[in-house]
Amino acid sequence: MSSEQNPGPNPADTAEAGATGRPRRLTYAAVLAALEGVALAVGGLWVLVLGLTGDPDDRQQAVTLGITLAVLALLPLLAARGLLLRRGWSRGPAVITQIMALPIAYNLLKADSMAIPAGIALAVVAVAALVLLVNGETTRALGIKGPGRTE
DSSP: OOTTTSOOOOHHHHHHHTTTTOOHHHHHHHHHHHHHHHHHHHHHHHHHHHHHHSOOSOHHHHHHHHHHHHHHTHHHHHHHHHHHTTOGGGHHHHHHHHHHHHHHHHHHHHSSSTHHHHHHHHHHHHHHHHHHHHOHHHHHHTTOOOTTOOO
16 A cells, blocks of 8 residues: 555644553543542542531431442542543443533532532533543544444
8 A cells, every 4th residue: 555545643643642542632531530530439428427427417318428429439430440541431431420410510500509619610520521532532542433333
């Protein structure tokens, strides 16, 4: 084949992929997913500690919520690890996490309290992560092929 039929790699693509072969967009998506996971884990532990040491209206409900949030933190954390390791399966849980974050952000934005800045931050992170996760370069780096594509 001539060089016109089989061109070399695009210099911009190789510069962005860096030494690890992982595109920066994929790394950024993994970092955002990891941040969400850490935030869920911290929030869950905080609710759990307050439920155990404080004076909640319903101690059992507070403890259950804390444990649930801590366990839910595993989804974005595992997805972030998979994204960093360039595992194709990891995009699904990462996208699901972002889609679940959008209605939560909306509810926080509707609140008339200090929750509004948290809603704005969560919405920005979720939309940014979704854009990074559905990007074509990210999809190629994870080895995900579209419907009907064999190459």
